[in-house]
Amino acid sequence: MRSENEASGQKPRSFIEQARRAQIMASAIEVIAEVGFAKASLALIAKHAGISKGVISYHFAGKDELMEQVVDHVYSGIADFVLARMEGESTATGLLRTHLLTVAEHMRDHRVQLMALGEIFHNLRLPDGSPRYGITANEELYESLERIYRFGQSTGEFRRFDTRVMAITHSSAVDNMFAYWAAYPEHDLDAHARELVEIFLRAVR
Amino acid sequence: MRSENEASGQKPRSFIEQARRAQIMASAIEVIAEVGFAKASLALIAKHAGISKGVISYHFAGKDELMEQVVDHVYSGIADFVLARMEGESTATGLLRTHLLTVAEHMRDHRVQLMALGEIFHNLRLPDGSPRYGITANEELYESLERIYRFGQSTGEFRRFDTRVMAITHSSAVDNMFAYWAAYPEHDLDAHARELVEIFLRAVR
DNA sequence: CTAATTTTTGGCCATGCGGTCAGAAAATGA
């Protein structure tokens, strides 16, 4: 989303600043994936990175900003990868198949990042106690999936159905494919994704 | 699972004991549903129940036991309700439809219980830091869903497919139907469930 | 009624948390 010298903000980040932020985010991802969100304290993240705890406070406004940066980083990594692969597709069927297979392929190489993403997603809360990212944070994803399904309906590839329910179901199938594979690493991710293609293509036909 | 005087354990629970445990569990459910697992402290649960914090320690071995009792209680509530409704069904198609519709019906009347269940499921950890209930806690559910799908395959109602992937997808569709409705209470739960029936029956046909 | 037992209270404890800060160290620039 942000290249490196946005017109909006203040001075550009120094080299050290960028490197430290990246290092701290990477450490946070690894710690969260290993011990879970609740036990991923700043002290532990700092220790794992081999730095003093104060450095995190120096480079980030607080724990919440660090977590949000991690989410942005990991999430845009997925989006960039998947959207690039979908660009060539012209049919709704092709878009659907490519989306499912590409997401699975990306998961294979980003296990810890996605585990951390899920932990933060489920646990981070605003100061008032309400979830920072709840289901409501999926709205953008739901809308882009609905666009594919409506496109398929408009071309006659797909039957009529509630596109919102289909998008929710699709999204949850992908999330749980990852969660299952994260718990059982020997599970065949690609085969799972191919099964999902079959399931959803039959469901919409 | 446990009626009221199991042969296994020690002395039966006194009346006061049972009442207090039920009261504390109910309070825990409401507090967790409202402020989330992380902020649901024993102090808050006690205050919400109008009792002193020490009472909880007196009636439960610790916070973990309280949480596990809540999970057992809510979970067996679902299982009892859904299994009773499924008893009359003789076809795999009927079992599948009944399962989806009955789960949705149960959700409608047990919003806070299920919100609390989800919070505990996602957040409770063993002393060593590993999840108390992860995806692996779904094994029993997956197996019972797989039994339905394999039954349908054996009668020729359903095509051949990977029953494990189907069970995971089915289970996640139900979980997210609830999560979406919990976030958007005006969402039509019954219509959602009927869409799921359509989706899965087409997927297996 | 009295003694024994169960239950409740409210304060206390050690622990770990996120965040802050003064000063040391390192990098930068003239």
Place this chain on the structure above:
DNA sequence: TCATTTTCTGACCGCATGGCCAAAAATTAG
């Protein structure tokens, strides 16, 4: 080289947590 700025350290703060316990209160038994 030396002054200035950036970066880092390690100690410290206030706070909330889960758990503990002595004593009070309530209940039960004889």
